[in-house]
Amino acid sequence: MSQNQTKKILVLGNEAAALGAIHAGISGVYAYPGTPSTEVTEYIQGHPLAARRQIKSTWCTNEKTAMETALGLSYTGKRALVVMKHVGLNVAADAFVNSAMTGANGGLVVMVCDDPSMHSSQNEQDSRFYSKFAMVPTVEPSSQQEAYDIIKHAFDLSERVGLPVLLRMTTRLAHSRAAITTSDVRDENDFHFPENPQQWILLPAISRKRYKKLVDLQFELGIESRKSLFNQYINGSDKHMGVIACGIAYNYLMESYPDGCPYPVYKISQYPLDRTVLATMTSEVDKVLVLEDGQPFVEEQLVGIMDTPITVLGRLTGTLPRTGELTPDNVLAAFGLETAPHLDEASHIANRPPALCTGCGHFDMYSDLNEVLTQYPSAKVFSDIGCYTLGALPPLRAIDSCVDMGASITMARGAADGGLHPSVAVIGDSTFTHSGMTGLLDAINVNANMTVIISDNLTTAMTGGQPSAGTNKFEAICQGLGLDAAHLHVVVPLPKNREEIKRIMKQEIDYHGLSVIIPRRECIQQLVRNKKQQPTTKNQ
Amino acid sequence: MKLDIILCGVGGQGILSIATIIGDAAMAQGLYIKQAEVHGMSQRGGDVHSDLRISSQPIASDLIAKGQADVIISLEPMEALRYLPMLSLDGWIITAAAPFVNIPDYPDMKEIDSQLAQLSQVIRIDVTAIAKEHQIPRCTNIILLGAAQEALGMDYTQLEMSIRTIFARKGESVVAMNLRALALGREYAKHHQTRK
Numbered sequence: 175m176s177q178n179q180t181k182k183i184l185v186l187g188n189e190a191a192a193l194g195a196i197h198a199g200i201s202g203v204y205a206y207p208g209t210p211s212t213e214v215t216e217y218i219q220g221h222p223l224a225a226r227r228q229i230k231s232t233w234c235t236n237e238k239t240a241m242e243t244a245l246g247l248s249y250t251g252k253r254a255l256v257v258m259k260h261v262g263l264n265v266a267a268d269a270f271v272n273s274a275m276t277g278a279n280g281g282l283v284v285m286v287c288d289d290p291s292m293h294s295s296q297n298e299q300d301s302r303f304y305s306k307f308a309m310v311p312t313v314e315p316s317s318q319q320e321a322y323d324i325i326k327h328a329f330d331l332s333e334r335v336g337l338p339v340l341l342r343m344t345t346r347l348a349h350s351r352a353a354i355t356t357s358d359v360r361d362e363n364d365f366h367f368p369e370n371p372q373q374w375i376l377l378p379a380i381s382r383k384r385y386k387k388l389v390d391l392q393f394e395l396g397i398e399s400r401k402s403l404f405n406q407y408i409n410g411s412d413k414h415m416g417v418i419a420c421g422i423a424y425n426y427l428m429e430s431y432p433d434g435c436p437y438p439v440y441k442i443s444q445y446p447l448d449r450t451v452l453a454t455m456t457s458e459v460d461k462v463l464v465l466e467d468g469q470p471f472v473e474e475q476l477v478g479i480m481d482t483p484i485t486v487l488g489r490l491t492g493t494l495p496r497t498g499e500l501t502p503d504n505v506l507a508a509f510g511l512e513t514a515p516h517l518d519e520a521s522h523i524a525n526r527p528p529a530l531c532t533g534c535g536h537f538d539m540y541s542d543l544n545e546v547l548t549q550y551p552s553a554k555v556f557s558d559i560g561c562y563t564l565g566a567l568p569p570l571r572a573i574d575s576c577v578d579m580g581a582s583i584t585m586a587r588g589a590a591d592g593g594l595h596p597s598v599a600v601i602g603d604s605t606f607t608h609s610g611m612t613g614l615l616d617a618i619n620v621n622a623n624m625t626v627i628i629s630d631n632l633t634t635a636m637t638g639g640q641p642s643a644g645t646n647k648f649e650a651i652c653q654g655l656g657l658d659a660a661h662l663h664v665v666v667p668l669p670k671n672r673e674e675i676k677r678i679m680k681q682e683i684d685y686h687g688l689s690v691i692i693p694r695r696e697c698i699q700q701l702v703r704n705k706k707q708q709p710t711t712k713n714q
Numbered sequence: 715m716k717l718d719i720i721l722c723g724v725g726g727q728g729i730l731s732i733a734t735i736i737g738d739a740a741m742a743q744g745l746y747i748k749q750a751e752v753h754g755m756s757q758r759g760g761d762v763h764s765d766l767r768i769s770s771q772p773i774a775s776d777l778i779a780k781g782q783a784d785v786i787i788s789l790e791p792m793e794a795l796r797y798l799p800m801l802s803l804d805g806w807i808i809t810a811a812a813p814f815v816n817i818p819d820y821p822d823m824k825e826i827d828s829q830l831a832q833l834s835q836v837i838r839i840d841v842t843a844i845a846k847e848h849q850i851p852r853c854t855n856i857i858l859l860g861a862a863q864e865a866l867g868m869d870y871t872q873l874e875m876s877i878r879t880i881f882a883r884k885g886e887s888v889v890a891m892n893l894r895a896l897a898l899g900r901e902y903a904k905h906h907q908t909r910k
Binding site: 182184186209210212213293294346347349350351352353422425426427428429432501502503506513514515516517518519520521522523524525526527528529530531561564568569636637638 | 724725737741746747748749750751752753754755756757758759760761773774775776777778779780781782792793795796798799800801802803816817818819820821822825826829
């Protein structure tokens with residue numbers, strides 16, 4: 175039984191997708207927090223209907239466990255949502271690519287938020303390459319309303335073609351609010367097993383058959399793109415040029431031409447690319463301008479590596495900047511249109527980079543470490559992803575690397591293998607359980623000559639204070655992995671403990687082998703949030 | 715009508731609560747809105763801004779184009795200047811007067827003040843001092859909103875109603891303090907605006 179409830183609400187793009195997923199009848203959302211994707215899961219966690227339906231929404235340890243758990247839920251016929259930031263898809267890639275091989279039973283949507291311009295990320299990889307690689311459909315909404323509508327469509331599509339569907343969003347839509355109108359609320363799926371249980375056992379003999387089927391399905395996916403209401407061909411009178419506008423790029427196009435675009439426009443919100451419509455456009459126009467946020471995904475496919483009979487303009491030709499997100503200004507410029515008259519940049523404007531908060535435990539930890547390491551000129555500190563990456567900036571300048579989740583421990587071990595001493599790893603509590611534990615096991619197994627600092631602030635701080643999977647378990651985890659208890663220390667990073675902490679750090683750096691030091695003190699932001707929440711709890 | 719607003723300041727200063735009130739007021743009047751926010755790393759004391767767009771017609775872009783902002787509302791004077799190229803030539807800047815210094819190379823305040831003074835339509839308001847004087851220390855952002863009310867051209871009664879709606883769950887005394895803050899801001903702006 176479905177119920178009708180139509181009302182207008184003001185939501186972020188992420189929240190619109192989250193609400194669409196609830197209304198599409200999901201039974202679980204699995205995710206690891208990461209900007210710009212975090213609000214999707216948080217919205218579901220706080221939604222009354224999700225609570226009533228007992229939709230599973232506890233944070234996962236990392237994106238791979240999230241992806242696999244969602245696949246398991248889909249196996250039982252239920253609808254499952256997985257959410258992550260773009261680099262999270264690298265972590266989940268094994269499961270994601272192979273989920274195209276097993277296929278989906280209950281609708282499976284993998285929502286990935288890309289971060290062009292790297293507002294809060296270490297690269298600007300474009301997730302559309304992943305879905306093409308895995309050969310699954312992609313949807314890419316252009317607005318908050320479309321985010322709500324398209325995720326419902328994506329679940330239906332996933333069940334119709336028996337594949338996971340990737341929903342790609344970029345930062346600007348993820349974090350922008352607009353009013354949306356909601357539509358039908360669908361029930362959850364009943365428990366039912368896959369039609370073909372063999373398909374889920376990816377033994378080579380089965381995989382080869384299944385892979386052929388996946389390849390054959392591509393034709394059908396193209397037809398799905400052609401029929402999709404989210405892709406639109408809008409004819410224009412000026413055939414000098416055709417415009418392809420993907421996802422949110424469509425909005426910048428409309429902003430450039432408030433009275434309507436004179437050129438034929440192909441608005442793309444569903445992939446794989448439909449060759450037929452593209453062929454129609456290219457036969458009618460002299461050249462094509464491709465507007466897409468992120469990397470030149472469509473542009474490269476149109477251009478190929480040989481000469482094409484038609485000129486394709488975009489990021490590769492410099493018509494749009496090769497890097498960074500689209501803006502109304504760079505899209506205007508791509509059309510040769512003038513920006514409105516405006517003042518020059520003000521002088522004397524200083525950069526204001528983010529910084530560790532006043533009173534942050536990471537700051538004390540780095541201050542102590544910096545002081546100790548002044549005695550070791552060859553020391554290097556391999557750090558990781560989280561608030562504590564800000565230790566790279568002045569005044570601390572405390573770290574030498576930040577690459578990907580977990581890389582601190584493994585890189586420190588590799589450098590120790592290469593003869594570096596002291597080789598120090600600094601990793602946060604949530605990042606440690608996300609991807610640091612396996613690397614620590616490697617290091618323990620060879621008793622690598624290195625020092626690991628697990629800077630534990632009892633939360634996933636950078637993304638706004640989600641629970642951290644390993645809280646209260648770190649000593650047990652380290653010892654369970656085989657760490658010698660004599661080289662495991664827990665300290666409280668406060669100025670008053672400075673001398674003791676420095677003594678322990680020095681002692682363990684001088685020890686020839688592996689040590690773990692856990693400075694533990696609650697995140698200052700989290701402390702404030704907890705205090706704010708307490709009176710509310712009392713009132714309830 | 716269209717009204718493009720840039721709200722800016724330093725992460726943690728509370729620009730989003732101003733946006734929430736303006737947004738609620740616009741929604742209540744049946745207008746379209748789009749509001750792009752900054753979440754994530756910059757919220758840790760970095761520069762933050764939010765593009766708030768209001769219109770009687772559907773809005774395409776989530777971001778404001780250069781030279782299109784009608785009003786810049788800033789909780790920090792240098793941050794107000796950071797977005798100068800976004801401001802329309804007849805736009806307004808409403809900014810808190812006191813600098814938020816959390817960087818070692820914060821420019822000389824005389825430079826900031828003189829650049830602001832050269833602009834045609836500016837209101838500089840010491841929201842911290844006003845809040846302190848009237849014992850409403852947590853309402854600085856609403857004082858700033860009050861100072862921006864006329865430049866925004868938004869209905870004062872509607873803003874009051876939105877304040878009631880949004881602060882309702884925090885209790886009547888919080889609502890009253892914020893209504894007071896709104897009035898103080900508006901009163902200040904009446905007597906202290908620069909218009910050349």
